[in-house]
Amino acid sequence: MPTGLETTQQSRLPAALPRGATLGPKLTPPQPSAFEIARTEVCERIFAAGAAKLVLLRAPAGFGKTTTMLQVHERFVQTGLPAAWLTLDRADNDVMRFLAALTATLSRLIPGLASSQEGHSGPDELAFAVIDRVAAHPAPFALFLDDFEALQNPAAIGIVSELIEQLPRGAQLIVGSRGVPELGVGRLRARGRLLEVEPAQLRFSEAEADDFLRQRRGLQLAPDDVRRLHRSTEGWAAALWLASVSLENRDDPGRFIAGFSGSNAAVVEYLVEDVLARQSAEVRGFLLRTSLLNELNASLCDAVRGSDDSEHLLRTLEQAHLFMIPLQGDHSQYRYHGMFAEFLRTQLARHHADEIPRLHRAASRWYDERRRPVPAIEHALAAGDLDHALPALAAHGQELLEEGRVRLLSRWLDPLLESGALDAYPILQVVHAWAVCFARGPRAAAQLLDRLEERADPDPEVRAHRLAMRPLFLSLTDRIDEAMPLSTAALEEIPQDLAFVSGFLEVCMANLALIAGRFHDALRFADAARSRQQVRSSPFNFSLSEAAEAAVDMTQGRLRKAIAGLRIAVSAGAMDAIRSTNGNALAGIPLAQALYEAGQLEQAERLLVVYIPLIRGVCIPEELMISHVVMARIAADRGDMERAEQVLVELEHIGHREGLTRVVATARLERVRQLLMADRLAQARSELDRCGDKAMWQRVTKLSLRANEVETYDLALARWSVRTGHAAEVIRPLRTELEAAERAQRERRALTLRLLLAQALYRDDQRNKAVRMLARAVRLACVEGYVRAFQDEGALLMVILRELRAQPDLVHEDGHGEEALAFIDRLLREPAPRAPVADAALAGEAASVDNELLTRKELQVLRLAAEGLSNDALAERLFVAETTVRTHLRNINVKLDTRSRVEALAAARRRGLIG
Template sequence: MSAMANQPGDGAGADSRVDPRGDPFLGTRFVAPVRPATFLRRERLVERLDQGLTTPLTLVDGPAGAGKTLLVADWAERLGRPVAWLTAEAADQAPGVFWAYLLQALRAAGTRLSPGIGSPAHAGSVDQTLLARLAADLGDMAAPAILVLDEFERVPALEVAEQLEFVLHHAGRGMRLILVTRSEPLLPLHRYRAAGTVTEIRGAELAFTPAEAAGLLDVHGMRLSEDAVSALVHRTQGWAAGLRLCALAAQRSADPERCLKEFEAGQSTVADYLLAEVLKRQPAETQDLLLRVSVVERFRPALADALTGRTDAEAVLARLHHENAFVEPLGHDWYRLHPLFAEILRAHLRVRHPRSETELHRRAARWLAHGGSLAETLAHGSAAGDWEFTSRALVDDLAIGRLFTALRSDCPAELFARMTPEADGPAASIVRAARALADDDLEHGILHLRRAQQLLSEDTADPVARLSCALLEALVARRTGSPGRAEWAASVARDLQDAVPAERLDRHPELLALLLTHLGSTRLWSGHSDAARAALTEAAGSAGGAATAVPRQDALGHLALLDYLDGWIARAERRAHAALREAERYGVPAHARSGIGRLVLATVAVDRDELDAAQALIDEADAARKGADDPVTAAGRALAASRLLLARGSTQAAVAAAEPHATAVVASPWAEDRTVLVTAAARLAEGDAEAAVKLLEPAMDHRPAWTVEAARARLAAGDVDEAHNILDGLPATVPGGPALTVPVTLVRAEVADRAGDPATARRLVARALADARRDRLRRPFLDAGPWIRPLLAAAPADEPVRDWLDTRPRTPVRRVREDDGELPPVVEEVSPRERDVLRRLALLMSTEEIAADLYVSVNTVKTHLKSIYRKLSVNRRGDAVRRARELRLL
């Protein structure tokens, strides 16, 4: 050790070759690291460092491997000005050593300091006058000295931080300090932030974006799909070292994309890096905490204490976050581990403590049952294999309806698929019943429900579990067409609501919304329309947003069917579209959507003679079909399919399709009515009027639709007087919408026409047209027969009927092309709905825009387009528009 190093005080004569301990200066500490060939420069961060030259302090603060040092080293080399570099070490906690090295870094970079500044003579201290001389010297410089202090987290000494802040403050414009650190320094950063004199680049900003990650992979010689890059960025959270190490591992694979997808972080160089750089740098107690909290997605200090059995988690987690040790705050006292770090820690936990994971999940589940979310509680309860607890948690939370709503990724349906048979309490039986019913396994659903009710009969003081059973009873009633069972379930639910904590009902509005929908569907099936409408309207108006989207769209579909059965097809159409929009808005999966809405729209399309659209809607409903239909849906499917087949002249197929394929405890009066009406219409179309009469006359006195069809059958048989007598049994005004009233008016018009009263016939046809026009109801006019055509043809040319109903036969138009080739004739009339599509094609609207404008699905529009192309003998949109204009369709 030199004599100069032992001299008291600081002075200009200090030996510049050794530090205060007498050791030679290590030149490697004054040199920035060399960037690897695969280094990727990120201009957005370079620009932030450039901006930092306008403030005295720049803080580059991020976790290990975030790319901090290489970023600053690359920037410093490209800056074109001298930059002093000092890599800190643990010995720098001694103030004399730190300041000796800092002064040497400035001199090594060519900074001209006055000889009188000197150098610290003692390792443990530095004279204040030296700091003052240094600050003054820097303040007098024409251009500021730029100093990078790398790995500054190794100097946690408060004394050094205070001295550094003193020099930085008094150097004024003469110094630009860049601190590169894993943890926030002890400088008074709040002052710099308040004054706007600090530039900060934190961990979130250091993370690679997907575009930057793609660039990094590219310099490693790999080009991956956007999805693969996004997945890698999501998994690593853009962590630079993780991306680089994953890229190096994938470089050695014949299929890099698959390698990255199947990459096992726990058995990799990434794991080696994080275990060495992060985990093993921590005390043993902290390592134990990190390993234990790795089993949960997020945690609070109290949860961490529950997992460790200690009480020090709050202080440990605060320190880990301060040190950027891959512990990230989520707000409200919640933390999480970096996903890749957590993955590696879980793998390490299985090695270090192979039998601890189950117990940790069990502890987490019980703590989260009182301080976390239901989804977290269920996930950890199932991971622990504690199915009695997990089932109880679901039922106690009143969340059994979540097994049917299936909107979010944390839906418990799949989770409970792993339930083991030894769980046999009432809650487990309720969950098994719900899962079976959700999978359309009615037999096992009822079996498990009965088991749950048997167990609960011994504990009548459990209103939450009994309310869950009431929901499942209502669903069973709906599936079996049992109105008595549905009303009983609703009555039980009403009695239990006051005994259930109100906050749980508020938290799970889907339970009552589902129950009301099941009740309304069962009432609709049994013909109690007013009671059904009341329950369904309440369900459709349920609050709760996404939580009640499934029952709301289901209820709206049923209300649409009620409107259709009452004859209001335009109202039915609006309700059905509202059901579809509700499902689309909240992303209800196809298997959870009610098919009723599309089936109602299909039947409306038949009534409007839009047969291709009707078929497309039935096909869409069939494609989304999950399992067996409940009775109402089966009847709706039978109604739509049979009426479409009847409109197309397939009478035998229509009769076969008219019978609902569903088993029900009680018969449905309206479903039976529709089956008889289709069968009678088919017989009439086949020319067997007597068979139609035999089907209809037994109950026509109290069923107006049957009376109308019976009168039509008598007219077809040539018995006008009997048809007149049958119609006399109808009230002067038939209740219901146009789909019910227009057929009545038209059959009365036909009777008048046959009886030689053309004036009355014309008046009645005009009334029918006026009633049908708003709903664009065409089918009754097409089914009326040839007698009506002269009356329609006699209507003035400017009658509004021409806008929506044109049943006159057309003469095919032939036109000669410019190349003397003939255009093929239009052999089939373009329907009014197809004209609607054509008009929007002419406005250059896209398929999606047309669908939205017409309130139909994109598939329906595509079906219309195919039909238009076929009818106009064209293959493209533009040709269809030109051809339509030639034919005066536009």
């Protein structure tokens, strides 16, 4: 039973569980078997792995992962190390439900964590609030996650990956999984932060098999029988257990042991079948007929079986140790061991296939009576009962779509479309097309829309959906010119009382108006879409309309307002557990971009960890480009150029695969910028020449496309020209572009144009004009906090900024003088001395040499090395591999013309790089 404290903590969690669901069973470690043996060798390896952040027990079912984890958990508890347990299941792929369970689990380790999360409604906000609290926790702990293979949602897996990265010193995550999870295992292995326990290490040794069979199970076996059984099962724990059950009360165990060999599924089936055959007919019938249920309770089992004795049978099975796992402290809820359930379902299909539809129908009715439509529909579909499933889907499909449950809908509706079952339900075909669009992308959904248009159903609601889908799909596949006229025509034809359809089309119109530079119209359409929706009635539409308005704010330079709006947009798409975050990538990624602009790199990266896997699956160009470019810049800022290049290569590959030329070109443009930052000018020019059709860029520059609002071919060419001594050639074109951006109210683009123009003027020896140009940029940017626009330009801009700091009168216009000076100080990281102009220029040039000589990451390595840290300690402090540290030190020696760490530190001190 949970304590009063635990009950209170759970009550403070966000409303993240479906009605009637409880967390208690998931947070309680399974009860150990009375016959288990101590896995001493494996457990000692885990106890000794204090440096590992992740302990991964990876093996198929039946290898004893859970048993080993239970023993480790008990050992930790006995030694006083706080430990908590969470068993995962398929329902945890709803991110808010997963976060609720994770928060409740961690609350047992970190007092007050649950109550501190009040007010965090969106998945990213809640996740990172939890992770931040965990990272700040001063004491070690162990968190156990069992059945990790059930977790398939990339967003949920991304949250666990980020949690691992942020674990405090001494804390560990112990994971049991049937496969290798996407948790950055390779990176953790390279850094020495991973302990892997594989099937070979989980197999019983002969001594352990002997202990289990003869001591724990009390079987009268000769040593040769044990040896033969161990050899034939290859130490597979499940097979040994099943063999022990089969061997009970046998007069000639040696003969039985000689009758089979191998440890494959056929042996398991044979052994389990032998176990099943020894049960009474009543127990066999119960096991088979309830095997289709994911949860077992007396009421549900009675309904499926048509009897009233299920409670007694459940207790009997538990006492007989027949693979029953209690889920509730009061033993009112159970589930079967996964391997046993699979076997029972196979047997049911083999011997009683004709009963399966009836059993599923009974389960569906039970869930219907309790108003749980999702499992009710699931069982109805499994029963092939389309007379019940299709009307239920028609009744709940649009609601589930508005809640964002697009993966569930596409999984249900895909086979129904192929079978023709949806022919009589055009509205479900519409729901299917929407779901596929946001689950697998607009290209996949376009084929479904083509089929709908071929049918030309006369129903006005279906026609309205078709009219709204086409321009949206076109805009999401970068076919803007085709989408614009279609959206205008559709808006005139769609009935205004169809809020969901009208809202989606108005969001589409808002984005198209933004692209065309008609910002007033974009805001008007976003307002119209939002006014149709209450947050809880259609979070999908509400989220996208908020994101559309924030996109206008970003383009027109209102960064603070954009961040506020995007936070609302992200939260609006996940008000409770049953609402997916999949659609929220369209708001989450712009929020990451906005936070990056504001210099909040850590928060931006965390968002991208969650949303990049989602957007790769959906493949919407703007979000693809924004997310990958921002992630590459964050990696480069840390000095991890290998990671930055990997992200850009992935973006380029997706562009090639999907035939999206702008995506390919944008990846290359960002590579050009990073090559220029590294002074690799020839390579930058070569890459610039591969950046795509110049005619395409002429068109793109005239449009306000969010991923290329700032970064275009012309700006990249201007950067290259400034760097290579051709600054004079680009001053006039940059002025022309700046005037055009200002006329069009594209203030974010104008900001970067001012920064580039300041650099060009400075290189052309027009230093006073350069400083004044930069002063204007600072006055405008400081109000909104555009930090990265300055920092991403590199060392030369910092030189000009130092000169500006030495002339404070230049930034005292518009009443923002002190704010502007504080902003400059933040950019320079420390206040600049108030020196005369000439001296400041010289000091700036000297600083430029040092800043361009060593990267920020190399300077960080030097400062830590000055503290006397070893390479291993440096790697741990910087969260990189030890080989990466050696690479940084080698590069430092080359740049400083030194031969050792001692010489490098001395040279760095002489240059004033470190204290």
